[in-house]
Amino acid sequence: MTTYMKIFEERISGLAKGVDETVDSWFLMSSPAPVVAVVLVYLAFVLKIGPEYMKNRKPMDLKRIMVLYNAFQVCYSIWMCRTSIKESNVMASILSKKCEINRTREQNLALYSGAWFYFFSKIIDLLDTTFFVLRKKNNQVSFLHVYHHTITVLFSWGYLKYAPGEQGVIIGILNSGVHIIMYFYYMVAAMGPxxxxxxxxxxxxxxxxxxxxxxxxxxxxxxGAKGCNMPKTLTFFFVGNTIIFLYLFGNFYRKTYNKNKSVDANGHAMRNGGRSLNLAQSALRAAGGMGCMPMPSKNNNNNNNSSSDFKPYIDLNNNNVKPLKME
Structure with a gap:
């Protein structure tokens, strides 16, 4: 038993030692334990604790918080993108025949520092799912969403801890650029109908x-084809994970946008032999609750106002469709 404990302690001690002692001293970088704890708390909250807590409560009004949060994410992504392009020699490595990488100690620390800020941005991104849960948008807490956030936190931590390299700079630049667009969209959406x-x-x-x-x-x-002097294991992991993301996001796109649709005279989409589904309702369900769902017509003798007297709008903070009196 003592022998097994000793082996276990040696393995844990080995995991705590990364590629650089300076990196090991940074926040959340001392060992796998802190980041694993963060991920486990995240998963427990968004999959179990949060939904149970909100079960008998009204959705929280997070409009102002979400506007500020998304604005911060836009600024943070712009800063990371600009800093990565300015401080790294990634373009020179891409254009060279064998993409040889020679860095000084100071340049290495600059690369590691940028990787840490990128990793920490993935911790901040976990708030996306938290807001879904607090607003009772549990249908948006999909496998794709949770897997994407979880794997990017763990991978960006492991990349910085054990095998930082120029490959990650390219990914950071591309991902930060996409996040500028994405969080700008969410910011505008949160501002109101x-x-x-x-x-x-x-x-x-x-x-x-x-x-x-x-x-x-x-x-x-x-x-890989050029035989660059970069960690091969990291390259293979990037390739494998990117293929998984391509499949998951491609499948989401296909299911959401590429279904055969035809529209009848009343503006309803006809699918699967005549089964109708409103176009805006489909977009609302599939793309994060930002669409507008028309109110169904009702003829009620006890009500002088038919539904045609109302126009629908959506509260983007809580994603509730409310009838608004036509002027």
Whole structure:
């Protein structure tokens, strides 16, 4: 028993030692335990504790918090993108024949510092799911959403701890660029229904993410083909994870936007042999609750106002559809 405990302690001690002692001294980088604890708390809250807590409560009004949060994410992503391009020699490594990488100690620390800020941004991103739960949008807590957030936290930590390299800079630049667009969209959406007319480009966000993964995959395959002096294990992991993301996001796009649809005279989508589903309702369910659901017509002799006297609008903070009296 003592022998097994000794082996276990040696393994744990080995995991605590990363590629650089300076990195090991940074927040959440001392060993796997802190980041694993963060991920476990996140999963427990969004999958169990949060939904149970909100079960008999009204959705929280987080409009102002979400506007500020998304604005911060836009600024943070711009800063990371700009800093990565300015401080790294990633373009020189891509254009060189064998992408040789020679860095000084100071340049290494600059690379590690940028990787830490990127890792910490993934911790901040976990608030996305938390807001879904507190607003009782549990249908948006999908496998794709939770897997994406979980794996990016763990991977970005492992990358910085054990095998930082130029491959990660390219991914950080591309991902930060996508996040600028994505969080700007969410910021505008959270500002209220009066800004809904500016959100016509919702569909293209998933397309942008897919393009990002294709570019990452192409870059990683190029790195492998050129025989770059970069960690091969890291390259293979990037390739494998990128393929998984391509499949998951591609499947989401196909199910959400590429279904055969036809519209009848009343503006309803006809699918699967005549079963109708409102177009806006479909978009609302699949793309995060930002659409507008028309109110069904009702003829009621006890009510002088028919539903045609009302126009629907959606509260983007709580995603509730409310009838608004026509003027």
């Amino acid at each position: 009066q800004y809904q007319k500016y959100l016509w480009w919702k569909k293209y966000m998933t397309s942008i993410q897919l393009i990002q993964f294709v570019l990452i995959l192409g870059y990683m395959l190029t790195v």
